[in-house]
Amino acid sequence: MGRERPRARGCGSRPRWLLGAALLLGLRLCAELRRADPGVPARRAPPPAPPAPPAPTPGPARRASRRQVTYVRSGRRAPPGVAGNRTPQPSCCAPRGRPRWKGPRWHIELQPWAGPAQSLDEEASRFLSYISTTQIACDHMSADSLATDSSPTKKPWLVCLDDRFGLAHQIRNKQCRLYSLGLGSDDIRFEVSMAHSGCEVHRFDPSVKSAHVLESGRLWHHRLSIDWRDPHPAVAAQKPQSSTKKLGSILNEFGHHKIDVLKADLESAEWKVLENLILEDVLEQIGQLIFEIHLHWPGFEVSGSDGSVVRFWYSLLKELEQKDFRLFYSYKDLSKPQLFLKRDIFNASSCYTLSWVNTRWR
DSSP states (O other), X not given: OOOOOOOOOOTTHHHHHHHHHHHHHHHHHHHHHHHHOTXXXXXXXXXXXXXXXXXXXXXXXXXXXXXXXXXXXXXXXXXXXXXXXXXXXXXXXXXXXXXOOOSOOOSOOXXXXXXXXXXXXXXXXXXXXXXXXXXXXXXXXXOTXXXXXXXXXXXXXXXXXXXXXXXXXXXXXXXXXXXXXESSOOOOHHHHHHXXXXXXXXEEOTTOSSSEEEETTTEEEEOEEEOSSOOOHHHHHHOSSSEEEOHHHHHHXXXXXXXEEEEEEOTTXXXXXXXXXXXXXXXXXXXXXXXXXXXXXOOTTOOSOHHHHHHHHHHHHHHHHHTTEEEEEEXXXXXXXXXXXXXXXXXXXXXXXXXXEEXXXX
């Protein structure tokens, strides 16, 4: 008889203990996963005959992936700048409150009506009270040209010389600059007095015979008319010697960045010139304003009902106040007819001289 071969070990004996070891390993792995992420529900049993899983990723990458899934599950919108948001976001942050003005303004902000009736009486009463009440006290004012008789050519052009506003310091250091805007005025004693005090004075008047004349070393006369509009190119080309320019344009041409005093006697053109100074932010370059205002008619290119005209005047002066200008002197010219928009009301004169100081000027 041939030798009996030894019985081969059955094919099912080894897989049983290997399968048991694999099962124990899988249960331990599930327990570790549940401890690492309690939000993942435990599975009752592994799926039958699962395919061979890929090699596990390193720990940090797996945690980053899990955070991303959790973030998506939360349903929150991605904040600007996080990964995955490719839309460029605007820079932060716009300042709150009133925005800084950039670019030209086209109109001033009108103040509310003085009363519900929107009448001339209401507007005139508010306006006349406003221009007759000083807003700040000035202890030292020049009075060289203050009228001492009834002559209509003598007018009180007053500046504030308190040290807190800097004009007196500029005069002492011979660094003061004054612009005088006029229309054929023969009385230039105020300009001469300021030039003798130490100011560099520029007088603009279309009646000056030459384009630029220097008198006594510090007083300039310029044949220029101040307007609130840019001249039409065709007119400027035909008449290059009779220049009409805005004040901002003249400042740029002369290279002057500041005016310590601006005096204006423009015979009813003052309202539109003042509006232009406001809209183009020229006021920031001015220390003190001395304006003669005329009330017997609306003024050049000012239209509308009488009530709306006075409302416009009042709104212009309130813009000065918003720019930190304060009225320190008001003069009612009793030598002029007492007419207010061609009416005899409120004992108002047709002409007032007002002086403001820029309280931020140093």
